[in-house]
Amino acid sequence: MIAVIGSNMVDLITYTHKMPKEGETLEAPDFKMGCGGKGANQAVASAKLGSKVMMMTKVGDDIFADSTVFNLESFGINTKYVEKVKGMSSGVAPIFVNPSSSNSILIIKGANNYLLPEDIDRAEEDLKKCKLIVLQLEIKLETVYHAIDFGRKHGIKVLLNPAPALPNLNIEYACKCDFFVPNETELEILTGMKVNTIDNIRTAAKVLLNKGLRNIIVTMGEKGSLWMSQTDELHVPAIKVNAVDTSGAGDAFIGCFSHYYCESNNIELAMRKASLYASYSVMGKGTQTSYPTIEKFSDFIQLYE
Ligand code: RIB
Numbered sequence: 001m002i003a004v005i006g007s008n009m010v011d012l013i014t015y016t017h018k019m020p021k022e023g024e025t026l027e028a029p030d031f032k033m034g035c036g037g038k039g040a041n042q043a044v045a046s047a048k049l050g051s052k053v054m055m056m057t058k059v060g061d062d063i064f065a066d067s068t069v070f071n072l073e074s075f076g077i078n079t080k081y082v083e084k085v086k087g088m089s090s091g092v093a094p095i096f097v098n099p100s101s102s103n104s105i106l107i108i109k110g111a112n113n114y115l116l117p118e119d120i121d122r123a124e125e126d127l128k129k130c131k132l133i134v135l136q137l138e139i140k141l142e143t144v145y146h147a148i149d150f151g152r153k154h155g156i157k158v159l160l161n162p163a164p165a166l167p168n169l170n171i172e173y174a175c176k177c178d179f180f181v182p183n184e185t186e187l188e189i190l191t192g193m194k195v196n197t198i199d200n201i202r203t204a205a206k207v208l209l210n211k212g213l214r215n216i217i218v219t220m221g222e223k224g225s226l227w228m229s230q231t232d233e234l235h236v237p238a239i240k241v242n243a244v245d246t247s248g249a250g251d252a253f254i255g256c257f258s259h260y261y262c263e264s265n266n267i268e269l270a271m272r273k274a275s276l277y278a279s280y281s282v283m284g285k286g287t288q289t290s291y292p293t294i295e296k297f298s299d300f301i302q303l304y305e
Helices: 038-048 065-074 110-114 117-122 141-154 171-176 184-191 198-210 249-264 267-281 294-301
Strands: 002-005 009-015 030-036 053-059 082-084 092-097 103-105 132-135 157-160 215-219 225-229 233-236
Touching: 002 038, 002 141, 002 249, 030 038, 030 065, 038 053, 038 065, 038 132, 038 249, 053 065, 053 110, 065 082, 117 141, 132 141, 132 249, 141 157, 141 171, 157 171, 157 249, 184 198, 184 215, 198 215, 198 225, 215 249, 215 267, 225 267, 233 267, 249 267, 267 294
Parallel strands: 002 053, 002 132, 009 092, 053 082, 132 157
Antiparallel strands: 009 030, 092 103, 215 225, 225 233
């Protein structure tokens, strides 16, 4: 079982020709609303591939709460630890996707801010049965740190996706994780270094490895993904696809990586599958709605494996 301890959001996705200037009103061609949040997206990706997943998160006291829980359950995700926070709004994410498929995201965390270290302690018996804990940074940092310590204490592997980037992330905690999975922007913010080529991404990743990280996997969009550990290195190039919406592609990668890593204990295999899964996801609109089921993914990968 995989435990995702993290966020859920309602994605409000506007597809734009261009962003309005201050004071300007512009018409946009399309809009989609869907379930998102980095935590929930990663949980759904793993579940769509067939993993058993439990999700710890908090929803608000509003019209979005029940549909968020219903959505997770529709993928077979265990929602025993999805709780409502009285008087709070659910997490919401206005997203803007431009014609070249890139996105800009605002997040309003709402109830996600109320997932606390004591919630992890209350779930101890169930969490102890998990093989992997998956974390992001859309909940309180103290909860993330507590989850990392919990994983260490119980010998459970931990994957931390430092998204959205927080310059004040304590790297000592990142070093306690088995996998640290930033994208290029997050790596740049964490290291203060330029990361526009694979060579300087490698140099920035080495800076973090020298601080004691075990495995860093940098997701690099069209450039693919790069895994580096103290002894190994692997670059998996991305396949060429017709991208329409890259929102949630990093989450697709992480959910898929988690699924295949738990199944095989093989980092290279999990990375290659995750790279293809993320590529598939950018061909559809939305976040979770663009993630293929295991059946669709199996058909797709036959073309590339
Ligand atoms: O990574 C994409 C996700 O970031 C979106 O689903 C949005 O909710 C934000 O959390």
